[in-house]
Amino acid sequence: MKKPYYIDFPQEAFEGQMHRYRCAICKEETTTINGKLSGHLPTCEYRLALERAGYEAVGSSVKSNCCEADDFD
Numbered sequence: 001m002k003k004p005y006y007i008d009f010p011q012e013a014f015e016g017q018m019h020r021y022r023c024a025i026c027k028e029e030t031t032t033i034n035g036k037l038s039g040h041l042p043t044c045e046y047r048l049a050l051e052r053a054g055y056e057a058v059g060s061s062v063k064s065n066c067c068e069a070d071d072f073d
């Protein structure tokens with residue numbers, strides 16, 4: 001699964017430069033990231049979390065079944 005743009009990561013403004021933003025986790029500037037997962041550092045938690053969720057991986061689907069009513073005895 002792929003998304004065209006990965007822009008839902010936490011962002012913060014550069015100090016004193018309110019028009020420039022960076023990833024709050026890996027500190028890469030948004031213009032460097034450019035909407036790409038690979039724009040984040042390999043150690044970025046946001047990137048790692050999406051990779052674990054199957055993004056940019058071939059043939060995996062992300063389906064949540066967290067809220068099924070299962071009975072545990």
Ligand SMILES: [Zn+2]
Binds near residue numbers: 045
């Ligand atoms: Zn990042």
